[in-house]
Amino acid sequence: MAMERTLILLKPDAVQRFLVGALISRFETKGLKLVGMKFMRMSPELADKHYEAHRAKPFFAGLKRFMTSSPIVAMVLEGRSAIAVCRKMMGATFGSNAEPGTLRGDYGISNSYNLVHGSDSPEAAQKEIALYFRTEELLEWKPANLEWIYDAGEEL
Numbered sequence: 001m002a003m004e005r006t007l008i009l010l011k012p013d014a015v016q017r018f019l020v021g022a023l024i025s026r027f028e029t030k031g032l033k034l035v036g037m038k039f040m041r042m043s044p045e046l047a048d049k050h051y052e053a054h055r056a057k058p059f060f061a062g063l064k065r066f067m068t069s070s071p072i073v074a075m076v077l078e079g080r081s082a083i084a085v086c087r088k089m090m091g092a093t094f095g096s097n098a099e100p101g102t103l104r105g106d107y108g109i110s111n112s113y114n115l116v117h118g119s120d121s122p123e124a125a126q127k128e129i130a131l132y133f134r135t136e137e138l139l140e141w142k143p144a145n146l147e148w149i150y151d152a153g154e155e156l
Contacts, residue, residue: 004082005035005138006119007128012070013113020073023103023116027077030089031149036076036129036138042067049131066113074132080150083125086118 008027010020028034042050047064054060079085091102093114098105108115119125129138143149 003078003080004122004125005076005078005129006083006086006125007117007132008075008077008086008119009117010073010075011113011115011117012066012072013108013110014115015071015073017107019107019115022107024073024075026089026103027075027086030079030085032077032079032082032085033141033143034075035078035140036074036133038074038132038137039071040074040132041071044068046131050128062112076129076133076138083119083122087120090116090118 010023014020014023024034044064047067048055051060051063051067054063077086089103091098091104093104094111095104095108095114096111098108100106103116104114119128
């Protein structure tokens with residue numbers, strides 16, 4: 001199976017609670033490769049574009065206010081089935097419903113603040129990555145331990 005890329009956002013609550021290092025570590029420990037990362041503040045215009053599908057929903061204004069309230073970390077992770085792997089690692093949307101062992105289950109309890117966003121499909125990942133990163137900001141590189149992360153007998 002080919003390598004896949006996904007956008008991960010560490011939301012304002014993750015930054016404010018000093019969880020950035022712990023969350024990145026979990027993704028890296030799983031074997032996902034970091035190919036792009038930015039510490040940034042989401043503009044209202046970027047929030048409008050990113051959450052365009054939710055614009056008519058009653059929670060949109062609060063979501064936009066939250067996402068623009070504090071810095072975030074935008075990352076692109078790469079790995080086999082990266083989208084599904086990251087979503088499983090994140091856990092249920094609300095921390096109070098998330099299983100222990102997931103990011104939201106281990107670090108969150110709020111039904112409003114949920115620490116992390118991850119793309120939900122290859123199409124969404126492609127669109128979302130383009131909102132945050134120019135092509136030249138995403139690095140192609142081969143980790144020295146790649147054969148130890150994936151089956152060494154497989155073609156990588």
